Amino acid sequence: xxxxxxxxxxxxxxxxxxxxxxxxxxxxxxxxxxxxxxxxxxxxxxxxxxxxxxxxxxxxxxxxxxxxxxxxxxxxxxxxxxxxxxxxxxxxxxxxxxxxxxxxxxxxxxxxxxxxxxxxxxxxxxxxxxxxxxxxxxxxxxxxxxxxxxxxxxxxxxxxxxxxxxxxxxxxxxxxx
Numbered sequence: 799x800x801x802x803x804x805x806x807x808x809x810x811x812x813x814x815x816x817x818x819x820x821x822x823x824x825x826x827x828x829x830x831x832x833x834x835x836x837x838x839x840x841x842x843x844x845x846x847x848x849x850x851x852x853x854x855x856x857x858x859x860x861x862x863x864x865x866x867x868x869x870x871x872x873x874x875x876x877x878x879x880x881x882x883x884x885x886x887x888x889x890x891x892x893x894x895x896x897x898x899x900x901x902x903x904x905x906x907x908x909x910x911x912x913x914x915x916x917x918x919x920x921x922x923x924x925x926x927x928x929x930x931x932x933x934x935x936x937x938x939x940x941x942x943x944x945x946x947x948x949x950x951x952x953x954x955x956x957x958x959x960x961x962x963x964x965x966x967x968x969x970x971x972x973x974x975x
Contacts, residue, residue, distance in 0.1 A: 809908075810849075813904045814845045817844075817897050817900045817901045817904070818841055818844060818845075818897070820920075821894075821896040821897040821900065824921075824936060825890070825893045825896075825936040826885055826936070827884060827889075827893060828885060829882065829883055829884055829886075829887070830885070832884075833883075836880065836883035837883055839883065840880040840884070842880075843880045844875060844897060847871055848898060848901045851871065851901075852901060852902065852905055852911070855911040856910075857912070858912055859914070859915060860915070861916070861948075864914070864916060865944065865945065868891060868894050868895045868898055868899075868941070869891060869940075869941050871889070871894040871898055872888075872889045872891045872893070875889035875894070876889045888939075890938060891938050891940055891944050892919075892934070892935040892938030892939070892944070895918070895919060895935070895938070896918050896919065896920060899914065899916055899917055899918040899919065900918040903918055903964075907965075915961075916951075916961070917951065917960045917961050917964030918964065919947045920935055921934065922971050923951070923964055923968065924947065926954060926967060927947065927951055927954055928950075928954075929950045929953070930946055930951075933946060933947060948960070
């Protein structure tokens with residue numbers, strides 16, 4: 799049993815690192831004066847928040863609750879002591895959705911949770927949404943803007959659930975399709 803737990807801890811650490819990298823790399827998340835220690839504190843706070851939120855998704859979570867979870871994640875990081883590491887002292891909802899939705903995608907693909915209500919929105923996926931192409935995920939500041947992406951994606955994905963649609967679309971895009 800201990801070996802199984804150690805294996806999961808190893809995989810989970812990699813998942814969290816991947817979520818941070820994918821969410822932060824093009825989003826200009828850090829304040830220009832943030833120190834390496836402040837970056838590390840932000841990483842730890844995000845990892846803890848994702849791990850806590852992930853437990854909620856062991857049972858189905860409504861779309862409404864999911865949108866609240868994204869907003870609460872952004873608020874938690876903005877208002878915590880690690881908020882000093884953030885540009886404009888704010889974790890944007892677009893970055894929070896990418897981190898949480900990607901984390902849930904990993905858990906779902908590993909069969910740790912049921913299918914999540916939404917999918918990770920990034921420039922590739924938004925590029926498939928004709929009515930939302932002018933809305934960069936890195937700039938989304940509130941839940942209403944985020945929900946615009948959800949509605950546009952549902953229109954394109956219909957009748958496929960967003961998580962399934964995005965998984966297939968992303969892999970197709972990644973393989974040059």
